[in-house]
Amino acid sequence: MFDTLSERLSGALANLRGKGRLSDADIDTTAREIRIALLEADVALPVVRGFISRVKERAKGAEVSGALNPAQQVVKIVNDELVSILGGETRRLRLAKEPPSVIMLAGLQGSGKTTLAGKLAHWLKNQGHTPLLVACDLQRPNAVNQLQIVGERAGATTFAPEPGNGVGDPVDVARRGIAHAREKHYDIVIVDTAGRLGVDEELMKQAADIRDAVSPDETLFVVDAMIGQDAVATAEAFRDGVGFSGVVLTKLDGDARGGAALSVREVTGEPILFASNGEKLADFDVFHPDRMASRILG
Numbered sequence: 001m002f003d004t005l006s007e008r009l010s011g012a013l014a015n016l017r018g019k020g021r022l023s024d025a026d027i028d029t030t031a032r033e034i035r036i037a038l039l040e041a042d043v044a045l046p047v048v049r050g051f052i053s054r055v056k057e058r059a060k061g062a063e064v065s066g067a068l069n070p071a072q073q074v075v076k077i078v079n080d081e082l083v084s085i086l087g088g089e090t091r092r093l094r095l096a097k098e099p100p101s102v103i104m105l106a107g108l109q110g111s112g113k114t115t116l117a118g119k120l121a122h123w124l125k126n127q128g129h130t131p132l133l134v135a136c137d138l139q140r141p142n143a144v145n146q147l148q149i150v151g152e153r154a155g156a157t158t159f160a161p162e163p164g165n166g167v168g169d170p171v172d173v174a175r176r177g178i179a180h181a182r183e184k185h186y187d188i189v190i191v192d193t194a195g196r197l198g199v200d201e202e203l204m205k206q207a208a209d210i211r212d213a214v215s216p217d218e219t220l221f222v223v224d225a226m227i228g229q230d231a232v233a234t235a236e237a238f239r240d241g242v243g244f245s246g247v248v249l250t251k252l253d254g255d256a257r258g259g260a261a262l263s264v265r266e267v268t269g270e271p272i273l274f275a276s277n278g279e280k281l282a283d284f285d286v287f288h289p290d291r292m293a294s295r296i297l298g
């Protein structure tokens with residue numbers, strides 16, 4: 001996903017190689033190239049501005065010392081700042097002291113929520129948990145069925161409204177799902193919610209009502225890394241309308257520019273917990289800011 005960005009950043013930093021000392025002009029030129037690379041990758045403008053100003057300030061103030069030559073020092077600074085905009089430390093999933101823990105998924109339709117529900121269930125099962133999927137996306141005719149299919153694939157049970165009762169009330173399903181988990185001793189409940197094609201108020205209200213009914217330990221905002229600049233606006237809308245405690249980036253295997261997804265942490269202040277990079281159950285991992293930064297820097 002970040003091939004072009006990687007290439008551009010490597011190119012910008014390669015120009016410094018072999019220089020014994022860096023002048024302010026060298027640093028300004030490199031900073032300008034990094035700025036263009038980030039903007040072309042769709043990283044949000046305020047994020048780019050902050051990033052460039054910190055890199056410049058640190059590079060100009062860097063002491064020539066130690067094991068790193070000046071070019072390596074700038075590479076290290078860029079790496080550190082990338083890690084920082086991606087959230088710094090790896091943030092682990094927060095679980096409740098008393099099971100069941102509740103993880104609610106929110107995001108636009110097509111963002112990969114249902115697929116993620118299966119991946120998360122699979123990942124949790126591998127760690128000895130007993131997840132229950134709860135189908136609260138009652139808008140899309142096929143959504144419940146799709147969740148059941150990914151659940152089966154992951155070896156997890158799905159709690160769904162009984163068929164034939166018309167369109168049920170997702171808040172009621174969520175509540176009953178939690179009660180069912182409690183009764184049957186599932187230790188983690190993953191609540192899938194409805195997504196619309198665009199941000200809309202009804203969707204936000206429904207997600208907020210489900211949130212109020214189930215008091216999630218984590219609300220994960222699921223965002224398709226391929227949607228470009230819209231990722232930031234969508235994240236802000238969900239933050240204001242529903243609120244979330246963490247982000248999941250999906251479709252990182254795509255060939256879009258992806259930089260907007262890299263902006264979500266910095267813009268919303270909420271950490272990225274997981275990354276999805278394919279359609280298979282195993283195409284999923286905990287998000288590590290340092291590893292992602294290293295990958296981007298090549």
Ligand code: GDP
Nearest residue numbers: 109110111112113114115250251276277278279
């Ligand atoms: P939902 O509407 O948010 O529940 O989204 P879905 O889970 O149904 O996903 C929408 C489409 O994206 C499906 O065709 C998925 O197979 C696909 N998808 C989900 N996650 C990924 C991913 O990480 N990589 C790729 N390439 N496709 C994905």
